[in-house]
Amino acid sequence: MLGKDYRGQDCSIARALEVIGERWTPLIVRDAFYGVRRFGEFQTHLDIPKAVLSDRLNGLVQDGILARTADPEHAGRHLYELTPAGRELWPVLYGLLVWGGRHRAENSRIFRHSACATVLDDRGWCPVCGVIPGPEDVVSEPRPGHERLRTDPVSLALAAPRRLLEPLMV
Amino acid sequence: MLGKDYRGQDCSIARALEVIGERWTPLIVRDAFYGVRRFGEFQTHLDIPKAVLSDRLNGLVQDGILARTADPEHAGRHLYELTPAGRELWPVLYGLLVWGGRHRAENSRIFRHSACATVLDDRGWCPVCGVIPGPEDVVSEPRPGHERLRTDPVSLALAAPRRLLEPLMV
Numbered sequence: 001m002l003g004k005d006y007r008g009q010d011c012s013i014a015r016a017l018e019v020i021g022e023r024w025t026p027l028i029v030r031d032a033f034y035g036v037r038r039f040g041e042f043q044t045h046l047d048i049p050k051a052v053l054s055d056r057l058n059g060l061v062q063d064g065i066l067a068r069t070a071d072p073e074h075a076g077r078h079l080y081e082l083t084p085a086g087r088e089l090w091p092v093l094y095g096l097l098v099w100g101g102r103h104r105a106e107n108s109r110i111f112r113h114s115a116c117a118t119v120l121d122d123r124g125w126c127p128v129c130g131v132i133p134g135p136e137d138v139v140s141e142p143r144p145g146h147e148r149l150r151t152d153p154v155s156l157a158l159a160a161p162r163r164l165l166e167p168l169m170v
Numbered sequence: 171m172l173g174k175d176y177r178g179q180d181c182s183i184a185r186a187l188e189v190i191g192e193r194w195t196p197l198i199v200r201d202a203f204y205g206v207r208r209f210g211e212f213q214t215h216l217d218i219p220k221a222v223l224s225d226r227l228n229g230l231v232q233d234g235i236l237a238r239t240a241d242p243e244h245a246g247r248h249l250y251e252l253t254p255a256g257r258e259l260w261p262v263l264y265g266l267l268v269w270g271g272r273h274r275a276e277n278s279r280i281f282r283h284s285a286c287a288t289v290l291d292d293r294g295w296c297p298v299c300g301v302i303p304g305p306e307d308v309v310s311e312p313r314p315g316h317e318r319l320r321t322d323p324v325s326l327a328l329a330a331p332r333r334l335l336e337p338l339m340v
Contacts (some may be wrong), residue, residue, distance in 0.1 A: 006197065008217050010319040012270030012277035013200055013263060019274075023191065027176065030183055047178050064273075085273050091293070092269060093183060095262035100182030103234075103255050104189075107182035123261070123293075123302055132293055149180040 004059075019063045020089060024048055025056050029086065030093055032066060033135055035168035036154060037079045045154035065089070082165065090135040090164075091124065098122045108146050112139045114163055135164040174229075189233045190259060194218055195226050199256065200263055202236060203305055205338035206324060207249045215324035235259070252335065260305040260334075261294065268292045278316050282309045284333060305334040 004022050006014035020026050027046060036042055043053055057080060060066040065086035071077040082089075094111075101107040102122070112119050113126035114137045124132045141161035142148065148155065153170045162168070174192050176184035190196050198212060206212055213223055227250060230236040235256035241247040252259075264281075271277040272292070282289050283296035284307045294302045311331035312318065318325065323340045332338070 004193075008320070009197060010278045011197070011200070011267075012275060013266045014197060014270070015274035016266040016270035017196060019270075021193065021196070023174075026187055026191070027179060027181070027184060030181070088269055088272065092262060092265035095265045096183045096186040097181075099258055099262060100184070100186035100189075102258065104185035105182060108180045150178070 016092070019060075019065060020092070022056065022059070024052060025060065026093065026096065028053070028056050028060065029065065029082070029089055031154070032080060032082045032086065033090065033093065033164050034140065034154075034158060035162060035164070035166050037081060037167055038071065038074075038170075039077065039080075041154050041168065041170050042080075044152040045150075060086070081167075087135055087165070094124050106143065106146065108143055108148075109140050109158075110143050112141070112161075113137060114139045138164045140164055186262070189230075189235060190262070192226065192229070194222060195230065196263065196266065198223070198226050198230065199235065199252070199259055201324070202250060202252045202256065203260065203263065203334045204310065204324075204328060205332060205334070205336050207251060207337055208241065208244075208340075209247065209250075211324050211338065211340050212250075214322040215320075230256070251337075257305055257335070264294050276313065276316065278313055278318075279310050279328075280313050282311070282331075283307060284309045308334045310334055 005018050020029060028042060031042055031045055036045060043050065057066065061068045064083055066080045067083050068078045068080055071079045097107050110119055113129060113133050116126065116128045118126050118128040120126055126133060139161050142159055157168050157170050175188050190199060197216060201212055201215055206215060213220065231238045234253055236250045237253050238248045238250055241249045267277050280289055283299060283303050286296065286298045288296050288298040290296055296303060309331050312329055327338050327340050
């Protein structure tokens with residue numbers, strides 16, 4: 001099995017990949033930006049084996065990307081939330097999203113600056129306000145005309161425009 | 171073995187990860203930005219098994235990220251060069267580099283706008299010219315005071331300031 005470290009590489013790209021380079025990890029972090037907070041919600045949206053999800057969530061907690069707290073509504077379960085360091089991964093995810101949208105298939109969602117509702121450009125820049133808003137000031141909604149392919153509860157909850165990082169109620 | 175696709179995910183982040191999500195692939199693309207073009211140069215800089223490097227290079231060629239051409243100086247060998255689509259991955263790599271540099275260990279290199287020699291900020295923005303230069307207008311050099319940990323020929327060639335994408339002569 002391949003490890004997840006890049007010990008011989010003196011490069012902060014390698015250091016970042018040690019944190020979010022594993023298969024599925026970037027999509028788990030994406031879902032956390034969309035407000036997903038519970039194990040079962042990640043699972044229904046990602047369709048991955050519980051063991052993989054559990055391994056990745058534990059790694060993200062250990063690496064300081066997600067904070068794990070007790071779920072007040074479900075004894076014995078947890079909530080996962082992006083830490084400040086985790087929130088700073090937004091430019092990486094947005095960069096992947098833009099690249100995939102330009103070169104593979106348009107993204108299923110669009111992203112607006114919450115202050116003025118302007119759609120952000122490929123650099124995440126709001127041309128009206130002249131800023132690159134942080135994820136807490138970005139509203140995401142399904143792209144008009146994009147056929148919805150998934151009908152799991154998280155995908156349905158994401159059908160309405162939502163501010164990033166706002167906890168999802170499924 | 172885990173696959174590299176994310177078929178059930180209707181999201182352009184997933185599409186991008188199908189291209190550069192595998193272990194080592196982002197570091198191979200990084201090296202291509204640094205001007206690495208030959209199999210042996212990638213190998214000496216990355217210290218990875220030939221079979222892994224060969225698999226990743228083939229995948230990147232197939233996915234339209236790298237173009238493979240005959241090496242005029244070595245019969246039977248190849249040169250690899252980023253395509254226009256591959257060059258558009260720069261914001262993703264720069265985002266990883268910035269995140270790793272802020273939260274793990276400072277990057278071993280710094281990045282300047284070639285037009286004015288100003289160091290780029292965390293968004294890749296040149297505050298003097300008011301632009302986010304493309305990688306072809308970025309000069310990279312070792313960070314002053316950063317101890318060099320690697321002594322392979324590629325690392326030594328990268329000791330001088332170099333414009334990104336300019337072919338490395340090792």
